[in-house]
Amino acid sequence: MTAATGTKNKLQVGQILVAKGLITEAQIEQAIAEQAARGHKQLLGEVLIDLGFVTADGVMEALAEAYGVPYAKLTPRLVDPHIMDTLPRDYREKHSVIPLFKVRNTLTVAMCEPSNVFLIEEIARMTECTVQVVAVTAADIQMIIGQYVNSANVFVIDDIIEDVSDDAFELIESKVDDIANLEGMAGDSPVIKLVNFFVYSAVKEGASDIHIEPDETQ
Structure with a gap:
């Protein structure tokens, strides 16, 4: 420019x-x-x-x-961890950019410098996508970066319970002496993996309750 x-x-x-x-x-x-x-x-x-x-x-x-680009107020609900990892974490933090979603070959990216043509072109080359820019504040970018870990450590419910039949659900009652054991048990089955991860995370964080809320479609 x-x-x-x-x-x-x-x-x-x-x-x-x-x-x-x-x-x-x-x-x-x-x-x-x-x-x-x-x-x-x-x-x-x-x-x-x-x-x-x-x-x-x-x-x-x-x-x-x-x-001539859209403006948005970022919230964690707008971010898909898998899409976010379209760009390396170090790159996201260095350039203050957050990939939001991808439709076919168009990647929508939140950034606080919508005038940075060179950055937009670089992202397009790296992802081999057409880049659609959404303008957001630097504070919103840093908030998202601070809240999200790499998607490899994120459990996505749809991925875990896909193709799981009702027979896969079972009630398990056992005394927990060491919460670290729950993490090791998390690979027994998809549903047990999901529930144990919730319990392990809640106990580790000192939570008194676990709330699971459905969205509009599930």
């Missing part, structure tokens, strides 16, 4: 924020002056946030509008 293009979009973001009534023209001028005083080491949006004129969500929504 050229300097001219960067300036154009920077001003456009400011204009969008003003049009939305989130900031005033005077605040834009003050932020531009402050940005210059800081040696142009920060983006205008970052300066606006630092000055308390607007929230990170407000800036990102305006940035998304400026670059």
Whole structure:
């Protein structure tokens, strides 16, 4: 992206924020002056946030509008661990990107720099997919990165109980002396593996209850 293009979009973001009534023209001028005083080491949006004129969500929504991409508020429910591992964990953390879902050959990726054409092209090469960008805040990206482990350590219920008949369910009553034994027992059968993992995790975390909630279809 050229300097001219960067300036154009920077001003456009400011204009969008003003049009939305989130900031005033005077605040834009003050932020531009402050940005210059800081040696142009920060983006205008970052300066606006630092000055308390607007929230990170407000800036990102305006940035998304400026670059013609969707804006989203990330929650853990939007993330599929298997799709997230389309990109290596180190790469996700370094570039603050989260693959969200894949439809055919189109990979939707959440990022806080929707203007970074070079990063988008690199992800497209790495995944051999067409990349659809969703703009999100850096805080949301870090929240997801902090909450999710590698999908190899994640149990997906649909994968575990697929093709399991009703006969596979059985009631097991036994005294547990060492919770570590539950982890070793987890390979006996798909259903036992699932239930034991829930119990083991709950005991390990000191939980008093285990809640399993169905979604709209299951």
